[in-house]
Amino acid sequence: MKQVSFIVLALAYSGMLLMSACTQGSGSSDKPRPNIVFILADDMGYGDLGCYNGNSKIPTPHIDKLAEQGIRFTNTHAPGAWCVPSRYGLLTGRYPGRLESLNTKSQSIIEPGRETLASMMKRFGYRTACVGKWHQGFKGIDWDNPGNIDVLEDGPVEKGFDYFFGMHASLDIPPYFYIENDHAVQSPGLTVDDHASSDATSDVSGAFYRAGGISPDFRHEEVLDMFVEKAFGFLDRHQDMHEDEPYFLYLPLTAPHTPWLPKEEFVGKSGAGEYGDFTMQVDQLVGQVMSYLKENGQLENTIVFFSSDNGPVWFHEDQVKYDHASTDGLRGMKGDMWEGGSRIPFIVSAPSYFAPGRKSDQMLCFTDMMATLADLLGEELAQGTFDSYSFLPVLLDQDSDQPLRSEVIVEKNAILSGDWKFIDGSGQGGIAARWAPDKKYIQTEQIPGELYNLKENIAEKNNLYDAYPEKAEQLLEELSRIRNVK
Numbered sequence: 053m054k055q056v057s058f059i060v061l062a063l064a065y066s067g068m069l070l071m072s073a074c075t076q077g078s079g080s081s082d083k084p085r086p087n088i089v090f091i092l093a094d095d096m097g098y099g100d101l102g103c104y105n106g107n108s109k110i111p112t113p114h115i116d117k118l119a120e121q122g123i124r125f126t127n128t129h130a131p132g133a134w135c136v137p138s139r140y141g142l143l144t145g146r147y148p149g150r151l152e153s154l155n156t157k158s159q160s161i162i163e164p165g166r167e168t169l170a171s172m173m174k175r176f177g178y179r180t181a182c183v184g185k186w187h188q189g190f191k192g193i194d195w196d197n198p199g200n201i202d203v204l205e206d207g208p209v210e211k212g213f214d215y216f217f218g219m220h221a222s223l224d225i226p227p228y229f230y231i232e233n234d235h236a237v238q239s240p241g242l243t244v245d246d247h248a249s250s251d252a253t254s255d256v257s258g259a260f261y262r263a264g265g266i267s268p269d270f271r272h273e274e275v276l277d278m279f280v281e282k283a284f285g286f287l288d289r290h291q292d293m294h295e296d297e298p299y300f301l302y303l304p305l306t307a308p309h310t311p312w313l314p315k316e317e318f319v320g321k322s323g324a325g326e327y328g329d330f331t332m333q334v335d336q337l338v339g340q341v342m343s344y345l346k347e348n349g350q351l352e353n354t355i356v357f358f359s360s361d362n363g364p365v366w367f368h369e370d371q372v373k374y375d376h377a378s379t380d381g382l383r384g385m386k387g388d389m390w391e392g393g394s395r396i397p398f399i400v401s402a403p404s405y406f407a408p409g410r411k412s413d414q415m416l417c418f419t420d421m422m423a424t425l426a427d428l429l430g431e432e433l434a435q436g437t438f439d440s441y442s443f444l445p446v447l448l449d450q451d452s453d454q455p456l457r458s459e460v461i462v463e464k465n466a467i468l469s470g471d472w473k474f475i476d477g478s479g480q481g482g483i484a485a486r487w488a489p490d491k492k493y494i495q496t497e498q499i500p501g502e503l504y505n506l507k508e509n510i511a512e513k514n515n516l517y518d519a520y521p522e523k524a525e526q527l528l529e530e531l532s533r534i535r536n537v538k
Contacts, residue, residue: 085298085429086405087354088173090421091341092142092302093334094135094185094222094309097364098395099380100324100331109323109376110331114339115399118358121408122401123447128416129460129468130362131439133393133481134386135187135222136161137463138361138418139304143168143188143211145422145433145440149464149535156189156221160206167434169422171212173300176431179290181215182208183283184304186231190220198227198265199241209233213302217282223272223306224256226264230278240265247272247311249326253369254487258326259311273313275306276333280340291348303341307334310365324376327366355402359418362386363393365483368493383512387481389466390512391473406447414446415468417460438537459530467531471507474527478502479512501528 099105101112103119104126131141136156137148144166148154154161162168170180188211192204208216217232227240244266249258261272283303290299307330314329318336322328338358345351363386366378384390398416400406423440424447426433433440441457459469466475479502480495488494503517503524517524 084353085177086402087298087350088300088425089341089354090302090357091338092304093360094305094307095362095364095386096308096331096334096360096397097366097378098382098392098397099377100364101397104397105377105380107377109374110328111322112331112335114335114342115358118338118342118356118401119399121403122399123406123410123412125398125412125414125416127413128359128396128398129462130394130396130418131461132463133362133388135361139187142418142421143170145169145419145437147419147439147461147534149461150537156187157193157195159191160189160211162188162211167437168212170300170302172422172426172434174212174214176429178298178300179294180213180300181286182213182218182302182304183286184218184279185222185306186218187221193220199239201227201229201236201239204231204234204236207231207234215286218279219306222309223275224261224310226262227266228264228270228272229267230270236267238267238269240267242266242268253367253373254489256310256365256487257370259313261311272311273315276337279303279305280337284344287344287348305334305337324374328374328376352404355400355405358399360396362396363388367488369489381511384479385484387483389462389475389479389481391510393481394462400447407449410449412446414443414456415460416443417457420457459534461531461534464535467527469527469530471505472523472527473504473506474524474531475502476528476531
């Protein structure tokens, strides 16, 4: 499917004329270009939010309100079922399945010279900031002697962000220290022991984090509050020094990824244990961001995106224990090629730009952010961003039965095409295979592939691989073709 420019549609949008309003330099910019805030939860399930799952045991009033005031997408997919590939797709507009390696320990996986979401927005005249979890790799982390860490190269500031404050990876992966722009705030020269919950369902659930180096100023339970403080600091400075310029704030959180460390005010408040309580804290953070925008007069001119990078770490035993379906009946979890691993909540809210209170079943992928923002602003995508398709028509309520994209591929193994989904080999990932408490739910046999009609069987319980071999072969060929495009 070729990319389609929807600028004409946007110009014709009733009562808004969004492109004229957003495009500076056109001579008719009655309204400046909108600010963009993208909040990315970490390991949050499709069924954790009340606006997606009416039976959720986790109160999420702030995110539910975001959905009420915006557009809730029900068929959005991360291009990876775990942190690194998913974020690569979001930041580059390209499928991570083409990468030879996802190893972030010694280098950035974002190729030199590759335009990113941040560098694109800078090209469009935006001030850009990333506050939170990077997990795309740095040069300069001494894994054997973390106390030597000082300068870190090839990170966010080299990939288009004017400002960065955050962590190199997840909150359970040492060394634990803060990075500001390209320097360690304090080197992680101290050590911390393994940490866990006494009643966790698995060894990688609960308050789990690994032993390793830690900086003197680092406290796991304070990280989310620190990110909020630094994000608001960027916004304050922007308002003081760059008020006439729009901003793009990427806020990738470390929660509800392990360790599940909810603040005292949330402990025991959900019906889903530490995980649910921690998810409530994420919801509060979203509320804090929205309150800041409103109190500082920025809400009317800001488009807020909310999503999760992939599915949850939520085993069968967790669902039984808490009667909470973190994936809302989708099969699998983080790391799996099944829908529970890569289908994610995705909400866009900007009542002054887009009609609120809507739902869309259009198939989207994280890679689509670049084309959509370029289309919104009347700008051109860089060459090579060919996995990105604009979903601006949906935002403008110009949606139709015509699909905006023909397929999504997840890492190297899975392709969704229309109602069909094909998995090359088994859909089970390494997290469940290694850590699931009860091995009876683990798929151990070697199989050549899996094929599902998601319209008829979204729970992926009936493998049609043997029943429709020609369809399986067709999708394998298409998957291989897309993977090999350079």
